Amino acid sequence: MKENGRCITKLENMGFRVGQGLIERFTKDTARFKDELDIMKFICKDFWTTVFKKQIDNLRTNHQGIYVLQDNKFRLLTQMSAGKQYLEHASKYLAFTCGLIRGGLSNLGIKSIVTAEVSSMPAYPDTGLHPKTPRSQPELKPRVRCSTNCATQVLR
Amino acid sequence: MPRPAHRKPDYHKINKDLFVLTYGALVAQLCKDYEKDEDVNKYLDKMGYGIGTRLVEDFLARSCVRRCHSYSEITDIIAQVAFKMYLGITPSVTCNNSSRTEFSLILDKNPLVEFVEELPAGRSSLCYCNLLCGIIRGALEMVHLAADVTFLQDRLKGDRVTEIGITFLRKLDEKKYRRKK
Numbered sequence: 001m002k003e004n005g006r007c008i009t010k011l012e013n014m015g016f017r018v019g020q021g022l023i024e025r026f027t028k029d030t031a032r033f034k035d036e037l038d039i040m041k042f043i044c045k046d047f048w049t050t051v052f053k054k055q056i057d058n059l060r061t062n063h064q065g066i067y068v069l070q071d072n073k074f075r076l077l078t079q080m081s082a083g084k085q086y087l088e089h090a091s092k093y094l095a096f097t098c099g100l101i102r103g104g105l106s107n108l109g110i111k112s113i114v115t116a117e118v119s120s121m122p123a124y125p126d127t128g129l130h131p132k133t134p135r136s137q138p139e140l141k142p143r144v145r146c147s148t149n150c151a152t153q154v155l156r
Numbered sequence: 157m158p159r160p161a162h163r164k165p166d167y168h169k170i171n172k173d174l175f176v177l178t179y180g181a182l183v184a185q186l187c188k189d190y191e192k193d194e195d196v197n198k199y200l201d202k203m204g205y206g207i208g209t210r211l212v213e214d215f216l217a218r219s220c221v222r223r224c225h226s227y228s229e230i231t232d233i234i235a236q237v238a239f240k241m242y243l244g245i246t247p248s249v250t251c252n253n254s255s256r257t258e259f260s261l262i263l264d265k266n267p268l269v270e271f272v273e274e275l276p277a278g279r280s281s282l283c284y285c286n287l288l289c290g291i292i293r294g295a296l297e298m299v300h301l302a303a304d305v306t307f308l309q310d311r312l313k314g315d316r317v318t319e320i321g322i323t324f325l326r327k328l329d330e331k332k333y334r335r336k337k
Contacts, residue, residue, distance in 0.1 A: 010189075014181040021177040021271070050171050 008095045015099020016106070023104035026050060039108050040067050040144070047104060052076075067144040069101075077118065090118050094142075101142055116142040176270050183284060193281040200283065204290020205297075212295035215241065227324045230301070231259040234292060234322075243267055252321070260308060263318040275312050283307045289320060302326050 026047060033039045044056035048071070058070035076093045098114040105112045186196045219237050224230045228251060235247045239261075247261040268285050275282055283289070289305040296303045302325040309315035 010185055014178070014185050017181045017184065018174065018177040021180075022173055025173050051174055053168075 008091060011092055011095040012099040012102075015096040015101075016103035017099075018096075019100040019103025019105075020107045021103075022051070022100070023047070023107045027108070033108065036065075036110065037061065039105065039110060040069075043101060043104060044069055051100065069142045069144065071142075074118070094118060098142055101144060105144070112144050114142055114144050172267065176268060179268050179287070180271060183282075187276065187279065187282070193279055193283075196279075197281075197283045197286045200286035201290035201293070204287040204292075205294035206290075207287070208291035208294025208296075209298050211242070211291060212298045215295065226256070228256055228259065230296075231261070231322060235261050238295075247320070257324045259322045259324075261320040261322070263320065266311075266318055269312060272312060280313065283310065284312055285310075285318075292320070292322065296322075 027042075030042075030046075033042065040059060040061070044059050048054065048056050048069075052071070052075045054071075054073070054075070056069045057072045058068075060068045060070075076097065077090055094116040098116050102112055102114045105114075183196070183200070186199055190196050190199065215238055219233075219241065221233055221237060224233065228249075231249050235249045240246050244267065245263065245265050247263045250260045250262065252258040252260055266285065268288075272284060275284065283306075286307065289307065293303055293305045296305075304321075304323040304325060306321055307319070308321040309317055309319040311318045
């Protein structure tokens, strides 16, 4: 178990480095971001599209620094999504992605903690607006907790 | 739910920056984990071997190459088809011996080192792209060809070009050779 934990940490750190590098290249020519929500939208649209060829399907926030991003068909897990047997290994694939988000935000001046959960059931939002999918798709929900206090200290 | 009969094959292409940066992060992590350059090189080769044994199936399925009759044909295919397909570059091929079992791939451009300015201090014998050697070795082994694959020259180490040497180890018996999937 300890080995698994070390492995996850290393993967997350690798993702962090890559996220930092990627965000530098992606935002070279973009306009300055207005606020934190603007940055999160960038992550959900442009960043996610460049990395995973699709946008985040759903972004929710409590406007107090916590954001929940929902990907209904997470690309890194689509090849192994049948049932729950590989769910324990899914965390390794998530770790890199969480690091990616954390690294990207870090280079935009936002210190954050990113956690993720995955379920193998298709996404059924409460509103029931989305049609049922015939096959299970892995759904990724990275949860980003931003420390805006740290960000403003950096800007001063 | 049955798949439609004429489904277009899904060729996933990855963002180049993501790929190159991830490779760099991988090498950096290995450098943190192992002090000696030889160990890092060894593990890169081992990882590449694992990738190569699987990648060759994807390659054979997508490229529809004809049966090869000589080592030099195989090396040409590695350079002109495989490298092109996966890295978008076409190294040039030279033959290094008269019995035509030793070849070199000369890489003019190497996308994997795009963001590498120089090797880190104290890492002068690091073969940054050793993963490629393992991949070629693993792929060849899956089609029943034993080969030694190493970097003969490396621009990152100050050489003029980057050169990968492939030495086929068993003599190819042309009559009996069949390309096995």
